[in-house]
């Protein structure tokens with residue numbers, strides 16, 4: 001079998017086109033969705049993601065404000081900036097690019113963002129709402145993955161979904177959203193014994209580890225759906241995922257590429273959450 005490739009970039013484009021039309025209508029009602037992105041320091045990878053977010057915001061008509069702060073910014077300074085943005089009515093979404101410099105406590109920062117403006121979906125209140133099956137801001141990468149599966153009418157209910165990786169921003173929430181869709185979910189991580197057995201029984205395999213070619217075709221079940229979240233920079237400077245695409249493609253039924261897979265959907269769901277936040281703030285959100 002040779003898998004069908006799920007191009008997140010294509011789905012992202014069509015969703016952005018729809019959002020663009022919606023934002024035109026919102027702007028006619030005086031509603032201008034606003035996103036503030038805070039980037040601390042000079043990490044080139046972070047800068048590149050942030051550029052992607054700016055470009056996509058411009059495209060759909062979300063007012064995006066990038067605040068670049070020096071590496072030396074203190075926790076107190078960042079907290080007081082967040083407090084100001086929490087109170088600013090034109091700001092519907094606040095994103096603090098992670099990871100933060102070591103002298104800043106990430107948890108404290110995430111918890112300082114008002115849950116109503118937490119368009120990353122990282123605040124414990126929003127995580128709790130997700131876990132209890134309520135509507136909220138879902139974390140962008142997991143939310144994007146669910147959209148990709150649904151766009152191909154891939155059955156999730158009753159399937160065995162195996163998630164490799166258990167970070168708070170990808171692994172844990174993607175497992176939760178799959179559980180909410182009635183999958184049977186297994187998490188694997190660096191302490192998992194006999195990981196190969198779990199991988200071999202996965203109907204849906206989500207790989208979010210951050211190691212180039214961590215998974216190859218030999219490991220996976222014939223017909224599995226393989227979602228590659230990894231974004232690794234190779235020695236040659238190109239991007240590659242956690243999955244050996246060419247070998248996995250021969251066994252999978254569906255597979256996502258890197259680049260042009262999950263990454264563009266992450267940004268798209270960030271815009272979705274920002275527009276949703278603006279609608280809620282103006283009392284025009286209806287489901």
Ligand SMILES: NC(=O)C1=CN([C@@H]2O[C@H](COP(=O)(O)OP(=O)(O)OC[C@H]3O[C@@H](n4cnc5c(N)ncnc54)[C@H](OP(=O)(O)O)[C@@H]3O)[C@@H](O)[C@H]2O)C=CC1
Pocket residue numbers: 141164165166167168169170171188189190191208209210211229230231232262263264266
């Ligand atoms: N496309 C996108 O939009 C996004 C892509 N990414 C990419 O996804 C990847 C993962 O990101 P993130 O979740 O933030 O990464 P983290 O480094 O926070 O988490 C990595 C996870 O992988 C697990 N792991 C590490 N080594 C092994 C191993 N040998 N066997 C099994 N599990 C292992 C770790 O286990 P343990 O918990 O035990 O340490 C951990 O849970 C990265 O490449 C990142 O760049 C991230 C965010 C968005």
Ligand SMILES: Nc1nc(=O)c2c([nH]1)NC[C@@H]1CN(c3ccc(C(=O)N[C@@H](CCC(=O)O)C(=O)O)cc3)C=[N+]21
Pocket residue numbers: 048049052095096097098099120140141231239258259260261262263264265266267
């Ligand atoms: N608060 C916060 N929220 C995040 O959502 C967040 C974060 N911090 N820190 C870093 C990770 C990583 N992340 C990516 C987003 C888009 C692509 C993406 O669009 N990738 C393109 C390639 C882009 C390129 O060429 O550089 C692709 O896969 O096709 C990748 C990774 C969001 N993250």
